[in-house]
Amino acid sequence: MISFASCVCALLFARLALSAPAPAASSSAPTVSTVSSVIAPISPTAESSVAASSASNKPRPTSTATATEPTATVPFIDLDPNEPLWNEDTPGIHQPIHGSLGAKLLGPTNNAIVKQNPDLLAPPTTDHGSVPNAKWPFSLSHNRLQTGGWAREENIAVMPVAQAMASVNMRLEAGAVRELHWHKTAEWAYVLKGSTQVTAVDADGRNFVSTVGPGDLWYFPPGIPHSLQATNDDPDGSEFVLVFDSGSFSEDSTFLLTDWLDHVPAEVLAKNFQVNISAFAHIPAEELYIFPAALPEPDSAAPKSPQGTVPDPFSFSMSKVKPTQLTGGTVKVVDSTTFKISKTIAAAEVTVEPGAIRELHWHPTQDEWSFFIEGEGRMTIFASQSNARTFNYQAGDIGYVPATMGHYLENTGNTTLRFLEIFKSEKFQDISLAQWLALTPPKLVKEHLGFSDDVIARLSKTKLTVVGPK
The missing domain is CATH 2.60.120.10 (Jelly Rolls)
Structure with missing residues (x-):
């Protein structure tokens, strides 16, 4: 009697023979087998499935294992251009359409904003998923107008992604002063136009006075008291950008000299400064913040501190780098x-x-x-x-x-x-x-x-x- 195992072996050899590739047309050409060189042992489960297949006499598809290139497992990128579809000079009402994607606007649109932001309305096809908003125009910031200048800020209130830093854009007319003050954070500045005289005193009583021009910088560590005053090197005064090392910074939470003294009893002021109480009769009842004043004296006229000047200057001439x-x-x-x-x-x-x-x-x-x-x-x-x-x-x-x-x-x-x-x-x-x-x-x-x-x-x-x- 022919054993069951013999029948299975015979069937396997027959299937392998039928699936083998045909001989090459030329005897000189080498033949390449598409069958894996390693054959795993057949498990009992596999034996029963083969037997079931043989019993039903249903052919099974032949599988092959081929060596593939690493990149063949996924599609290649699209090389079609993804340039902005328009610019501010392109006429017309622009539409949220990119190739076959999108559809025309049916409702109202702010075309001035659309002109500046083509990649928001009709983004490149490489954009995907979600990324927090990473653009804020200073032109959208509320402006605080004062006699002698203005200031507008950007922080996490308007740009939530900006967790590490906040900023202020400030303008001072010639002679105008950003009053004596200090912050919890460091202050870094870049002068856009004109010149600004900065003053400061450190914790050791060493002072600093310097005029900072266009393209130049200043930096005050946290808690260092300082002031800013525009010169008339430019008849329009000065404008600069301030950067603070905290995204939650607000210019409205600055420690101001006039604001503090307004909230100290006058008799305490007299005791502190060892003068008659009448000396404080003209302290402003509200903060000055920005106010007009006479032009600053030359840097050389700064008071001479018995402790000397700061060892590391608070300003830097980036324009000369x-x-x-x-x-x-x-x-x-x-x-x-x-x-x-x-x-x-x-x-x-x-x-x-x-x-x-x-x-x-x-x-x-x-x-x-x-x-x-x-x-x-x-x-x-x-x-x-x-x-x-x-x-x-x-x-x-x-x-x-x-x-x-x-x-x-x-x-x-x-x-x-x-x-x-x-x-x-x-x-x-x-x-x-x-x-x-x-x-x-x-x-x-x-x-x-x-x-x-x-x-x-x-x-x-x-x-x-x-x-x-x-």
Whole structure:
């Protein structure tokens, strides 16, 4: 009697013979087997299934195992252009349509905002998922108007993503004073136009007076009392941007000299200063904040402190720093290695020429607060897990990128793009995507991205920072 096991073996050999490839047409050509060289033992479950299949006489499909390229497991990216669909000069009412996606607006629209933000209404197809809003125009901030100037702020109340830093844009007419005050946070400043005389005294009684011009900086550590006064170097006075190292900072919570003395009993003031109480008859009953005054005296006329002057100046001439020339623009970096007192704020001033980009990069530990001084730009933020969103920026706008999120900045206009990158850190740091790939074993990069040897050879082992048009 023929055993059951013999029947199973015979059936298996027959099936293998039937599924074997046909001989090659030429005897000189080698044959390649599509059957795996390793065959696993047949389990009892497999034996019963084979027997059941034989009993029912139903053919089963033949499976083959082939070696695949690493990238063959997923589709390749789409190389179709994803440029902005319009700009501020493009006429007409713009629509939320990108290729075959979207549909025309039926309701009302604010076309002035739409013109400035094409990538919000009709985003590139590379955008996906959710990324917090990373744009705030100072033009949308409430402005506090005073005799002699104004101030408007940005903080987490209007830009919730900006957790690490807040900012104030301030204007002083010639002679006008931002009154003596101090903050819980550090204050960093960049002068946009005109000159501002700053004064300060540290905890050891050492004083400081300096006039800070366009493109220059000042920095006051937390709790250091100071004042700001516009000179007449520019007949219009001065304008500057202040950055504070807390996203919840509010200019309205500043400690002001007049506000404090208004809330101290007059007899206490007399005891403290050892003068007659009548000396305080003209203290303002409300805070001055910003007020007109006579032009400041020269820096050299500052009082001489017996304790001396501060060892590390509170101002820095960034305008005199020679920029690093790059293929697509320039960069100047100022942090505590050069501006020693600036322990919590590091900065870069970047220019990007038309068609160039601030290269793909990220900052390993600190958020980036950006301020756009001139030109037009476009940035896509990659927030991991397929989340990406693109924003458009104009002069006067604020941008924000949380730490570790990949991004770039592309000049989408016809003039130079100039902006500040600010970090709550004592040192500027970034990681270049191109440099990372260039310094990674080439075989590994090829297996990830399918690059050719020519592309691998073109990867820069030094940071490009700003890359010129191809």
